[in-house]
Amino acid sequence: xxxxxxxxxxxxxxxxxxxxxxxxxxxxxxxxxxxxxxxxxxxxxxxxxxxxxxxxxxxxxxxxxxxxxxxxxxxxxxxxxxxxxxxxxxxxxxxxxxxxxxxxxxxxxxxxxxxxxxxxxxxxxxxxxxxxxxxxxxxxxxxxxxxxxxxxxxxxxxxxxxxxxxxxxxxxxxxxxxxxxxxxxxxxxxxxxxxxxxxxxxxxxxxxxxxxxxxxxxxxxxxxxxxxxxxxxxxxxxxxxxxxxxxxxxxxxxxxxxxxxxxxxxxxxxxxxxxxxxxxxxxxxxxxxxxxxxxx
Amino acid sequence: xxxxxxxxxxxxxxxxxxxxxxxxxxxxxxxxxxxxxxxxxxxxxxxxxxxxxxxxxxxxxxxxxxxxxxxxxxxxxxxxxxxxxxxxxxxxxxxxxxxxxxxxxxxxxxxxxxxxxxxxxxxxxxxxxxxxxxxxxxxxxxxxxxxxxxxxxxxxxxxxxxxxxxxxxxxxxxxxxxxxxxxxxxxxxxxxxxxxxxxxxxxxxxxxxxxxxxxxxxxxxxxxxxxxxxxxxxxx
Amino acid sequence: xxxxxxxxxxxxxxxxxxxxxxxxxxxxxxxxxxxxxxxxxxxxxxxxxxxxxxxxxxxxxxxxxxxxxxxxxxxxxxxxxxxxxxxxxxxxxxxxxxxxxxxxxxxxxxxxxxxxxxxxxxxxxxxxxxxxxxxxxxxxxxxxxxxxxxxxxxxxxxxxxxxxxxxxxxxxxxxxxxxxxxxxxxxxxxxxxxxxxxxxxxxxxxxxxxxxxxxxxxxxxxxxxxxxxxxxxxxxxxxxxxxxxxxxxxxxxxxxxxxxxxxxxxxxxxxxxxxxxxxxxxxxxxxxxxxxxxxxxxxxxxxxxxxxxxxxx
Numbered sequence: 001x002x003x004x005x006x007x008x009x010x011x012x013x014x015x016x017x018x019x020x021x022x023x024x025x026x027x028x029x030x031x032x033x034x035x036x037x038x039x040x041x042x043x044x045x046x047x048x049x050x051x052x053x054x055x056x057x058x059x060x061x062x063x064x065x066x067x068x069x070x071x072x073x074x075x076x077x078x079x080x081x082x083x084x085x086x087x088x089x090x091x092x093x094x095x096x097x098x099x100x101x102x103x104x105x106x107x108x109x110x111x112x113x114x115x116x117x118x119x120x121x122x123x124x125x126x127x128x129x130x131x132x133x134x135x136x137x138x139x140x141x142x143x144x145x146x147x148x149x150x151x152x153x154x155x156x157x158x159x160x161x162x163x164x165x166x167x168x169x170x171x172x173x174x175x176x177x178x179x180x181x182x183x184x185x186x187x188x189x190x191x192x193x194x195x196x197x198x199x200x201x202x203x204x205x206x207x208x209x210x211x212x213x214x215x216x217x218x219x220x221x222x223x224x225x226x227x228x229x230x231x232x233x234x235x236x237x238x239x240x241x242x243x244x245x246x247x248x249x250x251x252x253x254x255x256x257x258x259x260x261x262x263x264x265x266x267x268x269x270x271x272x273x274x275x276x277x278x279x280x281x282x283x284x285x286x287x288x289x290x291x292x293x294x295x296x
Numbered sequence: 297x298x299x300x301x302x303x304x305x306x307x308x309x310x311x312x313x314x315x316x317x318x319x320x321x322x323x324x325x326x327x328x329x330x331x332x333x334x335x336x337x338x339x340x341x342x343x344x345x346x347x348x349x350x351x352x353x354x355x356x357x358x359x360x361x362x363x364x365x366x367x368x369x370x371x372x373x374x375x376x377x378x379x380x381x382x383x384x385x386x387x388x389x390x391x392x393x394x395x396x397x398x399x400x401x402x403x404x405x406x407x408x409x410x411x412x413x414x415x416x417x418x419x420x421x422x423x424x425x426x427x428x429x430x431x432x433x434x435x436x437x438x439x440x441x442x443x444x445x446x447x448x449x450x451x452x453x454x455x456x457x458x459x460x461x462x463x464x465x466x467x468x469x470x471x472x473x474x475x476x477x478x479x480x481x482x483x484x485x486x487x488x489x490x491x492x493x494x495x496x497x498x499x500x501x502x503x504x505x506x507x508x509x510x511x512x513x514x515x516x517x518x519x520x521x522x523x524x525x526x527x528x529x530x531x532x
Numbered sequence: 533x534x535x536x537x538x539x540x541x542x543x544x545x546x547x548x549x550x551x552x553x554x555x556x557x558x559x560x561x562x563x564x565x566x567x568x569x570x571x572x573x574x575x576x577x578x579x580x581x582x583x584x585x586x587x588x589x590x591x592x593x594x595x596x597x598x599x600x601x602x603x604x605x606x607x608x609x610x611x612x613x614x615x616x617x618x619x620x621x622x623x624x625x626x627x628x629x630x631x632x633x634x635x636x637x638x639x640x641x642x643x644x645x646x647x648x649x650x651x652x653x654x655x656x657x658x659x660x661x662x663x664x665x666x667x668x669x670x671x672x673x674x675x676x677x678x679x680x681x682x683x684x685x686x687x688x689x690x691x692x693x694x695x696x697x698x699x700x701x702x703x704x705x706x707x708x709x710x711x712x713x714x715x716x717x718x719x720x721x722x723x724x725x726x727x728x729x730x731x732x733x734x735x736x737x738x739x740x741x742x743x744x745x746x747x748x749x750x751x752x753x754x755x756x757x758x759x760x761x762x763x764x765x766x767x768x769x770x771x772x773x774x775x776x777x778x779x780x781x782x783x784x785x786x787x788x789x790x791x792x793x794x795x796x797x798x799x800x801x802x803x804x805x806x807x808x809x810x811x812x813x814x815x816x817x818x819x820x821x822x823x824x825x826x827x828x829x830x831x832x833x834x835x836x837x838x839x840x841x842x843x844x845x
Contacts, residue, residue: 036634087831094572094633098771099830101574105768105823112816164398167391171399174388181348181382182445183374183403224645227638269653276642283639284627 002135008257009250014142014211016249017149021204022222023229023241024156025197031173031236032193033085035096041223042107043198044205047073048214049115051206055122062122063144066206070199077198078191104220112216120214145207152200153242160238165192173236225252225275231282234289244289248275299362300325301453301484307346307356308508315354316342318508322486324453329475329485331516333492333529334505340488341383343505344455347486348380349373361452375403377452383461386442389431393422396430396441400448408448415444418477436467443474447483454478456487460494472498493530496520504529539677546680548797552790553687554748558766559774559785560691560698561741567780567839568702569734570714572633575624576742577766578644581651582620583613583743584750584760588664589657591751598659606670610747617743618736620647625732641763648761663757667750683752690748691786694741698782701737710734764819769796772822775829778839787838 022040029037050072051065060068084103088095130139159166168189172179180186208218229248233240252274255266266274282289300323310316317339324330332340345351347358349370358366360376368376388396397415401408416423419440425433430441439459446454456475460468468491476498479485489495496502499516504525512525519525533541558576565571587609594601604612628639651658658664671682701707713720713727721727750756760766769792777788796818803814829836 030634036638038637084827084831094570095830097572097634097637098775099827101768101771102823102826102830105764105826106820109816109820109823113813113820164402167395167399168402170391170395171388174390175385178382178385178388179399180370181380182399183371183449184399185371185402224638224642228642231635231638267653270649273646273649276646279642280627280639283631283635 002137004257006135006137008253010138010142012250012253013246014145014207014249015253016246017145018204018208018211018222018245019225019229019249020242020245021149021152021200021207022226023233023245024153024238025200026226026230027233027235027238027241028169028173028193029197030230032169032176033089033093033096033190034176035093035100036227037197038097038100038223039080039104039107040197040201040226041219041221042104042111043073043077043219044201044208044222045111045214045216045219046076046107047202047205048209048218049111049120050202051209052115052120052122052214056120056124062141062206062210063148065122066148066203069206070202073202073205074195074198077194081190081194108216108220115216117216120209122210122214141210145211148203148207152203156196156200156238156242159196165189169193169196221272224279225249225272228275228279228282231279232289237289240289248278251275251278298326299359301328301361302347302486303357303359303362304343304347305357305359307343307353307358309346309351309353309355310342311352316508317346317351319356319510320346320505320508321356321510322503322513324484324486326484327479327482328500329479329487329498331492331495331499331502332486332488332505333490333495333502334511335529337507338505339508340505341457342508344380344457344486344488347373347455348378374449377449378455379446379449379451379453380455381442381446381457381459383457383459387430387433387438387445390429392427393430393433393441394426396445397448400445404449411448411450415447418447418481419444419474434467435463436470439463439467439471440474443471443478447478451483454483454485456485458488458490460489460491468494493520496530543677543680546677546684548794549790550680550684550687550752551749551797552793553684553691554745554752555770555773555793556691556786556789557694557741557745557748558770559777559789560694560782561738561745562770562774563779563782563785564698564701564734564738564741566774567785568707568710568714569731570633571629571731571735571738572637573640573735573738574637574763574767574771575640575642575644575647576770577761577763578640578647579617579621579739579742580746580749580766581644581647581761583617583746584756585651585658585664585746586616586743587613587747588667588750588756591668592664593666595659595664597655597662598664599657600664606668606747606751610744613743613747614740615743617746618740621736621739622732625735629731629735630728644761644763644767648758651758651761658758661758663755664750665755667754667756669751669754687748690744694744695782695786697737698785701734702782706730706733764822768822768826772826772829774836775826776836778836780835780840781838784836784838788836791837 022044026037026040047069051069054060054068055062055065080103084099085096088099128140130137160170168184169192171184172186172189176186205219208222225248229244230241232247233244252271255274256264256268256271259265302324304320304322306319306321308315308317308319320343332343334340342351346353349368353366357364365373365376397412398408401411421437422440422444430438459471463471472494475485487495496516496519502513502516502519503510504512562576565573589599590602590604590609590612592600593603624643628636631639652660669683670686671679674682709725709730713730717727773788773792774785776792778784799818803811806814
C-alpha cells in the first residue's frame with residue numbers, strides 16, 4: 001500500500017498534472033485554430049529554460065519561476081503566431097500543422113544554441129528530504145505541483161464559464177465563422193487562446209523540470225503523451241483534456257507496478273509507449289475521446 | 297423625405313473570380329419587411345451576404361440610412377447596426393441559450409441582461425431553456441436563438457437568410473409570425489425566402505431576382521395576386 | 533590539387549549522390565503519401581527503421597547480441613525490407629487511414645515512437661543501442677572505387693525504377709482519383725469511391741519505398757542503430773526535401789532530395805572547419821535552418837521548385 005501510493009500513485013499524479021496542463025492548451029488551440037500544435041512541447045522546454053535564470057540565478061522559488069516563464073512564453077507564443085501562423089490562417093490548416101513542426105525544430109535549436117545541451121537542474125546539489133506522515137511520504141515539490149495544477153484547472157474553468165472572453169473562446173471553438181458574424185473579435189480571441197495555452201504549457205514545462213531536470217529534448221518527449229491526453233479527453237474539451245492528462249500520467253506510472261507477478265507489469269523501458277498505445281486504441285474505438293469531443 | 301434604411305444600387309459581385317450578382321438594386325424603408333424571392337441560384341442569399349460584407353463587390357453601392365457602407369468589413373457593419381442570421385450553423389451548439397444571447401451582445405459595453413429579458417419575452421420557449429445547450433434544441437427553437445442573438449444589439453436592420461429552411465410547416469409559420477412581431481416592434485427586416493408565398497403574406501414588399509438581376513418588384517399584395525408571378529415563382 | 537585530393541573529391545561526390553539517391557527513395561515515398569494523397573505522415577523514421585532492421589537481421593552474420601545468421605543476399609533482403617514496411621503500413625492504415633490528417637500525423641508519430649522503443653528495448657532482436665554492425669554492402673568485393681560506383685549505380689537504377697512507378701501511378705486513372713480525394717474527399721466519397729482503400733494503397737506503397745531506403749542506408753553505411761530512428765535526420769529532413777523540391781511532383785521529390793542532401797552534407801563540412809566550441813553549436817544551427825526552410829517555403833513558396841502552384845493539379 002505505502003509503496004503503491006508513494007512510488008506509483010503520487011508520481012503518476014505529478015506526471016498527470018504536467019500532461020493535463022499541456023493538454024488543455026493543445027485542446028484549446030486545436031479547437032479554436034483547428035490545428036494540432038506540434039511546437040507545444042518545445043514551448044514547454046523553452047519555458048523551463050527561461051525559468052532557469054529566475055530560479056537558479058535569482059534564487060527564487062520555482063513557482064515564481066513558473067510565473068515568470070508563463071509571461072515570457074506567452075510573449076514568445078504571440079510573436080510566433082504573428083510571424084508563423086497568422087500568414088497561413090486562410091490556407092488549409094494542415095499548412096499550419098507543418099509550420100508548427102518547423103517552429104518546434106527552431107525553438108529547440110535556439111534553446112540548444114542558447115543554453116547548451118548538458119542537463120540542468122533547478123536544485124543542483126540540494127537534497128530535500130521528503131515530508132513524512134506515518135507511512136505516507138511525499139516531496140514538497142510534488143504537493144506544490146499537484147495543488148497548483150488543481151488551482152489552474154479551477155481558473156480555466158472559471159475563465160471558460162464565467163467570463164465573456166472565455167465564452168467567446170468556446171463560441172469560436174463551436175464555429176469560428178459564426179463568431180465572426182456575431183461581431184466577436186476573433187483575432188483577439190486567438191491571441192487570448194495563445195496566452196492561456198502558452199502560460200499553461202510554460203507552467204507545465206517548469207513543473208516537469210522541477211520534478212526531474214532540464215534537457216533540451218524534454219518537451220518533445222512530453223508532446224506525444226500530451227497529444228494522447230488531448231485525444232483521450234476529446235478535442236476541444238478542456239475538461240476532458242484535464243482528465244485525459246491525469247489518466248495518461250497515472251497509466252504510465254501504474255503500468256510499471258508489479259500488479260500480477262513480482263515484476264513490473266510493463267517493462268519501464270516501454271513506459272512511454274503506454275500513452276501511444278492508449279492513443280492508438282482510442283483512435284480505433286473512440287476517436288471522439290472518452291468524453292465525447294469532436295473529430296475535426 | 298428620409299433616406300431608406302438600406303439601399304442597394306446596382307450591386308455586382310461574387311466570391312471568386314466570377315460575379316454571381318449582375319446589378320441588384322433594392323431598398324428597405326423604415327418599418328418594412330422586404331422579401332427577396334426567386335429560383336434557386338438566382339443570387340438571393342448572395343445579395344444579402346453582399347450587404348453584410350461577405351462578398352467581393354465589383355460594382356454598385358450599398359447605403360445604410362443614406363451613408364455609404366459598400367465594402368466595409370463585417371465587424372464594422374455590426375457596430376453600425378446591421379445584424380445577420382445565416383441560414384445554417386447559426387447557433388453555438390455547445391453554449392447555453394443564455395450564453396448565445398450574451399455573445400450576441402459581445403460588442404455592447406453596457407449590461408446585456410435587460411435586453412436578454414426582452415428577448416425571452418419575445419420568445420417564451422427560450423425562457424424555459426436558458427441553461428440548455430443550444431445544440432440540443434429543436435430546429436424552430438434554434439432559429440429563435442439565432443434571431444434572438446441577432447437582436448441583442450438592437451439592430452437598425454435585420455438580415456434573415458431563409459429563416460424557415462429545414463423547419464416543419466408549423467415552425468415555418470411560427471418563425472414568420474415572429475419576424476412579423478419583430479418588425480412591428482420597429483426593426484426593418486430584409487429576408488430571403490424559399491417559402492415565397494408565406495413570406496410575401498407577412499411582407500410589405502417583394503423583389504424577384506433571376507440570374508443575379510432584378511426581375512420584378514412590387515408590393516407584396518400585388519405580387520401575390522399576380523397570376524404570372526404565381527405561376528412562375530410561387531409554384532402555381 | 534593533388535591527385536589524392538581529386539580522388540577524395542571524387543569519392544565524396546559518389547557518396548553524396550548515393551545518399552541523395554537513397555533520400556530520393558524516401559521523398560518519392562512521401563510524395564506518394566502527401567503530394568499525391570494528402571496523407572500527413574510524420575512517422576517516416578518508423579518505416580525506415582522497419583526496412584533497415586529487417587534487411588540487417590536477414591543479412592547479418594551470426595551474432596550473440598541480436599537475431600541473425602541467415603546471411604541472405606541483398607537481392608532478397610531488400611525486397612523483404614519493402615514487404616516488412618508495407619505490412620506494418622498496412623496494419624497502421626487499418627487503424628488510422630480514415631482519420632483527418634492532423635490525427636493521422638499524431639498517430640504516425642506515435643507509432644514511429646513505439647517502433648523506436650521496440651528497437652531500443654528488444655535487445656535480443658536488435659542488440660539495443662549497440663545496433664547491428666558489419667553489414668555486407670552489395671558490390672563491396674569490387675576493388676577500389678568500383679564497389680562504391682556500382683552501389684551508386686544500383687541506387688540510381690532503383691530511384692529511376694521507383695520514379696517510373698510513381699510517375700505511372702500519378703498519371704494513371706488511379707492517380708487522378710487520388711488527387712480528387714486529396715482535393716475534395718467528401719466529393720470523392722459521394723462519387724462512390726472507396727476512399728479508404730485508395731489511401732491505404734498509396735500509404736502502403738509509399739511506406740515500401742521508405743523501407744527500401746532504410747535497407748539501402750543500413751547496408752551502405754554497414755551499420756544500423758537506434759539513432760537512425762530519430763526523427764530529425766529521417767522524418768524532418770525528408771519533409772524539407774519534398775517541400776523544397778515541390779510536393780506533388782515526382783521530379784521535384786528527387787531534385788529536393790539531392791539538392792537538400794548536398795546542402796545538409798556541405799554544411800556539415802563547413803561546420804567541421806569551425807573551432808570545436810562553435811562546431812558543436814553549428815549542428816544546432818543546421819537544425820534551426822531545417823525548421824526555417826520548412827516555415828518559409830510553406831508560407832511563401834507553396835509549390836517548392838517543381839511542384840504544382842496553387843490552383844493547379
